[in-house]
Amino acid sequence: xxxxxxxxxxxxxxxxxxxxxxxIKIEKTEDLHEAFQLAKKYGLTVTARGTGISYNDVSLxxxxxxxxxxxxxxxxxxxxxxxxxxxxxxxxLEDLWKRVxxxxxxxxxxxxxxxxxxxxxxAANIHGKNNFHAGTIGExxxxxxxxxxxxxxxxCSPKKNADLFYxxxxxxxxxxxxxxxxxxxxxxHSGLIAVDAWHVPTLRRHLSDLxxxxxxxxxxxxxxxxxxxxxxxxxxxxxxxxxxxxGEDPHVRETMKLSYQHLPDRLFGVMPKSLLHYLMKPFLNNxxxxxxxxxxxxxxxxxxxxxxxHAEFHFLLDYIPDWERSFGRGGLIQYQSFLPKETAEDAxxxxxxxxxxxxxxxxxxxxxxxxxxxxxxxxxxxxFSLAMDFKVxxxxxxxxxxxxxxxxxxxxxxxxxxxxxxxxxxSAETAxxxxxxxTIAKFKKLKKRCDPHGLLESDLYRRIFLVL
Amino acid sequence: xxxxPKSPYTTPLTPRRRGIIIxxxxxxxxxxxxxxxxxxxxxxxVARSQDKLEALCRQxxxxxxxxxxxPHDVCExxxxxxxxxxxxxxxxGLDFVIYAAGINLPPGxxxxxxxxxxxxxxxxxxxxxxxxxxxxxxxxxxxxxxQIVGISSVAGDRGRVGNPGYNASKAGLTTYLEALRNRLTRxxxxxxxxxxxxxxxxxxxxxxxxxxxxIEPERAAEDIIRAMRKRKxxxxxxxxxxxxxxxxxxxPSFIFRRLSF
Numbered sequence: 001x002x003x004x005x006x007x008x009x010x011x012x013x014x015x016x017x018x019x020x021x022x023x024i025k026i027e028k029t030e031d032l033h034e035a036f037q038l039a040k041k042y043g044l045t046v047t048a049r050g051t052g053i054s055y056n057d058v059s060l061x062x063x064x065x066x067x068x069x070x071x072x073x074x075x076x077x078x079x080x081x082x083x084x085x086x087x088x089x090x091x092x093l094e095d096l097w098k099r100v101x102x103x104x105x106x107x108x109x110x111x112x113x114x115x116x117x118x119x120x121x122x123a124a125n126i127h128g129k130n131n132f133h134a135g136t137i138g139e140x141x142x143x144x145x146x147x148x149x150x151x152x153x154x155x156c157s158p159k160k161n162a163d164l165f166y167x168x169x170x171x172x173x174x175x176x177x178x179x180x181x182x183x184x185x186x187x188x189h190s191g192l193i194a195v196d197a198w199h200v201p202t203l204r205r206h207l208s209d210l211x212x213x214x215x216x217x218x219x220x221x222x223x224x225x226x227x228x229x230x231x232x233x234x235x236x237x238x239x240x241x242x243x244x245x246x247g248e249d250p251h252v253r254e255t256m257k258l259s260y261q262h263l264p265d266r267l268f269g270v271m272p273k274s275l276l277h278y279l280m281k282p283f284l285n286n287x288x289x290x291x292x293x294x295x296x297x298x299x300x301x302x303x304x305x306x307x308x309x310h311a312e313f314h315f316l317l318d319y320i321p322d323w324e325r326s327f328g329r330g331g332l333i334q335y336q337s338f339l340p341k342e343t344a345e346d347a348x349x350x351x352x353x354x355x356x357x358x359x360x361x362x363x364x365x366x367x368x369x370x371x372x373x374x375x376x377x378x379x380x381x382x383x384f385s386l387a388m389d390f391k392v393x394x395x396x397x398x399x400x401x402x403x404x405x406x407x408x409x410x411x412x413x414x415x416x417x418x419x420x421x422x423x424x425x426x427s428a429e430t431a432x433x434x435x436x437x438x439t440i441a442k443f444k445k446l447k448k449r450c451d452p453h454g455l456l457e458s459d460l461y462r463r464i465f466l467v468l
Numbered sequence: 469x470x471x472x473p474k475s476p477y478t479t480p481l482t483p484r485r486r487g488i489i490i491x492x493x494x495x496x497x498x499x500x501x502x503x504x505x506x507x508x509x510x511x512x513x514v515a516r517s518q519d520k521l522e523a524l525c526r527q528x529x530x531x532x533x534x535x536x537x538x539p540h541d542v543c544e545x546x547x548x549x550x551x552x553x554x555x556x557x558x559x560x561g562l563d564f565v566i567y568a569a570g571i572n573l574p575p576g577x578x579x580x581x582x583x584x585x586x587x588x589x590x591x592x593x594x595x596x597x598x599x600x601x602x603x604x605x606x607x608x609x610x611x612x613x614x615q616i617v618g619i620s621s622v623a624g625d626r627g628r629v630g631n632p633g634y635n636a637s638k639a640g641l642t643t644y645l646e647a648l649r650n651r652l653t654r655x656x657x658x659x660x661x662x663x664x665x666x667x668x669x670x671x672x673x674x675x676x677x678x679x680x681x682x683i684e685p686e687r688a689a690e691d692i693i694r695a696m697r698k699r700k701x702x703x704x705x706x707x708x709x710x711x712x713x714x715x716x717x718x719x720p721s722f723i724f725r726r727l728s729f
Binding site for chain 2: 003008012017021057062064398404462
């Protein structure tokens with residue numbers, strides 16, 4: 001195989017990171033065997049990549065091999081009676097929900113975009129707006145198979161090879177490469193979801209509403225106006241939603257159809273949404289975002305209830321195609337922190353105030369309610385998460401980095417955790433502090449067992465785990 | 469070479485470029501390494517002399533840069549692909565390459581001929597460049613990104629009486645780089661041809677006759693780095709040579725062949 005003609009410049013989702021790697025297309029498990037052999041022959045390292053839309057460097061491997069898993073995208077078995085589906089790792093959430101929804105099922109945990117692959121979702125152990133009761137996607141996996149660099153094809157479930165099951169899910173592709181994944185879908189009785197939306201005037205209300213209302217809903221998510229100051233700091237809007245129960249949707253036949261779950265590609269029926277990110281670009285600065293956030297908050301003052309399709313509710317990030325392009329040449333990064341419910345308010349107040357003082361406000365804030373889980377490299381806490389998007393420019397890199405280092409300190413002091421799929425600047429020291437020595441030792445032991453020659457390496461692995 | 473640190477990682481807020489300088493131990497190559505090392509760049513330095521390379525790397529790494537030495541003779545063409553793969557793996561990717569290896573072995577007078585010297589010059593100045601830039605061009609074309617910089621010379625603009633072999637090697641390199649540029653621009657790859665006049669390096673000693681407008685290699689390095697940033701196609705350094713060579717390139721042959729420079 002000629003590697004030079006497979007050289008590729010790959011990016012993260014936010015276009016803020018570029019890496020040059022050798023990209024090898026994988027269509028079947030044998031291709032993975034071959035790729036491992038090739039890597040050994042040339043002394044190169046390997047990482048797997050799905051659709052490449054992580055916010056950071058988990059699917060990048062500068063100077064090494066990147067396995068393009070998007071060709072391994074077959075749904076192998078689908079049983080509409082039991083809701084169990086077996087897929088290849090490169091199947092995207094889009095492929096999956098489009099298959100199961102017409103039969104009255106939905107993917108139990110989804111990310112904000114449907115473009116992610118199941119392999120990537122498992123590697124990061126993604127969560128959704130229902131994390132507080134449904135947990136992460138890993139909790140809905142009944143079994144998976146993965147190829148280890150040793151050449152062994154292992155089958156893991158909560159009962160079989162349980163240590164690997166709980167380490168490889170959320171293991172960021174550092175132990176093996178997922179080949180097939182078996183998941184249990186969630187029953188739905190309508191193509192619609194019932195949404196309540198209301199405003200929260202302060203950070204305290206914001207968090208207490210998330211906490212108190214979560215038990216009454218299937219999904220809950222908050223938008224936080226990251227530019228609001230003083231007494232209004234942390235204000236925002238909560239969207240909470242429930243699946244309809246059997247009989248609640250009089251037009252169930254109609255709404256269950258795939259065509260009903262369609263995201264419109266035009267705004268007001270005229271303007272192609274693919275052009276929208278150009279129009280957003282002039283507003284992506286402190287003054288522009290302040291204007292938009294204020295308008296959005298004022299619009300949220302009216303409490304309202306409505307029904308929308310599952311796709312519209314879940315896949316907000318796909319609503320405006322290429323929206324991340326509007327952040328300009330330097331791209332965007334996301335800083336997501338997970339804090340216990342007792343300490344979240346003070347920590348986030350301090351962080352938001354600090355970002356204002358430094359003149360480096362986040363442009364988008366999203367809050368969620370979480371609960372802990374049993375996975376080895378878990379990011380979850382009994383509390384909340386706040387995801388903040390930052391625009392990267394040539395001028396703000398150094399001060400933004402200093403700000404995020406302060407954030408890390410505040411979050412660690414407050415007993416918080418981080419999500420490796422999001423934060424791109426987490427240092428090995430920060431990871432050590434929240435993972436703890438025991439977890440690190442367990443992980444290293446598994447790494448040695450699954451990958452004795454250190455074949456699986458990503459830029460993220462080198463940034464954090466190699467030096468732990 | 470395990471005493472060198474592993475190339476630092478890249479994050480959105482600490483971006484790094486990764487590049488190879490071939491012919492980095494002395495002269496312009498070393499000056500480029502000095503200037504680039506301070507600009508968030510990880511460097512692979514390639515040259516024959518291991519001692520000089522390692523001394524340079526030690527100095528650059530001591531002052532916060534990242535550079536790693538790869539002793540190699542550019543005429544060992546068969547060894548290039550494996551070395552390139554090793555370098556790209558150890559750097560953690562590749563964003564640019566600067567081919568600065570070059571030798572000047574004049575025949576020793578207007579009426580002297582020396583095939584051995586001419587062959588050496590073509591092997592180092594031209595074929596060595598092809599050996600390195602062929603796989604790199606292929607990689608950059610595939611990636612749709614990258615920068616290729618070739619250090620040619622004003623000497624490649626005309627064939628003169630003093631040093632036919634050197635003129636031919638540099639004319640060949642200039643044309644080769646132009647062809648690469650014509651192939652690769654459409655793929656998003658930038659190719660820069662650098663034509664230095666006289667520089668105060670070891671090579672200057674080889675020059676016969678007067679050496680007007682000679683500049684320090686550090687100044688040429690600054691010109692080159694600026695041209696890389698601005699994605700220029702061809703630069704002369706010092707820039708004055710653009711105008712000198714404009715005149716020289718237009719001297720009609722019936723006059724040029726009567727001149728003795």
